[in-house]
Amino acid sequence: MSVPVDLYYTDISAPCRAVLLTAESIGLKFNKKVINLSAGEQHKPEFLALNPQHCVPTMVDGDLILWESRPICSYLASQYGNDDSLYPKDPKKRAEVDRFLYFDMGTFYHRWGKFMYPPAFKGQQPDHSLLEPVREACGWLDSWLEGKDYVTGSNVTVADFSLIASLTTMTEMGFNIDQWKNLSVWAKLCKDLPGYHEANHVGAAKFGAFVKSKLQL
Numbered sequence: 001m002s003v004p005v006d007l008y009y010t011d012i013s014a015p016c017r018a019v020l021l022t023a024e025s026i027g028l029k030f031n032k033k034v035i036n037l038s039a040g041e042q043h044k045p046e047f048l049a050l051n052p053q054h055c056v057p058t059m060v061d062g063d064l065i066l067w068e069s070r071p072i073c074s075y076l077a078s079q080y081g082n083d084d085s086l087y088p089k090d091p092k093k094r095a096e097v098d099r100f101l102y103f104d105m106g107t108f109y110h111r112w113g114k115f116m117y118p119p120a121f122k123g124q125q126p127d128h129s130l131l132e133p134v135r136e137a138c139g140w141l142d143s144w145l146e147g148k149d150y151v152t153g154s155n156v157t158v159a160d161f162s163l164i165a166s167l168t169t170m171t172e173m174g175f176n177i178d179q180w181k182n183l184s185v186w187a188k189l190c191k192d193l194p195g196y197h198e199a200n201h202v203g204a205a206k207f208g209a210f211v212k213s214k215l216q217l
């Protein structure tokens, strides 16, 4: 499929990788535009004109300019997916997917970010007590995966893309998930997702190599 959808992104960013995984699954080829965050390209006037919040991913599809990775994933699945399996139309099934998307943003990756960002970007010593809430969130996710292949059941959804992009960031920075068996099995299964290596692993490994030594895990 070839449609003129622009994606402003960087592959080190977990939110961007969730969008790339979504596109791989539906066979959508973006017009990709790399934004170099460390060079401050997100603050250039032409990018601010699109997204005054200056964050990636940012997607442009005709007259729709959208940022926030999770709604971008949901939109792409709804607009370009072959069926509604990645983002169900059924309100109850969709609510389940949304719950995991919000869990990722508000709890799972948020808790990791509280631990990781100060040592990664502010030169602070890592506060390992902040890993306790991360472990709690991993435990919840592990229990919700019991008896399931993917987070909402037997088929993959955009919630898996969002969560695995977050989790890969964590593991590539040295966070060990071996104690959570269901989480480990699911993470392994996700490696078979279309385009997984290029869309997710390469960028996560790059970010991990930059941050890992600062976290002392």
Ligand SMILES: N[C@@H](CCC(=O)N[C@@H](CS)C(=O)NCC(=O)O)C(=O)O
Residues within 6 Å of the ligand: 013, 014, 015, 037, 042, 053, 054, 055, 056, 057, 067, 068, 069, 070, 105
């Ligand atoms: N909740 C947003 C987070 C977006 C975000 O914070 N992106 C970061 C990269 S991971 C960014 O663009 N930072 C540069 C900036 O905000 O200036 C999403 O999921 O898209």
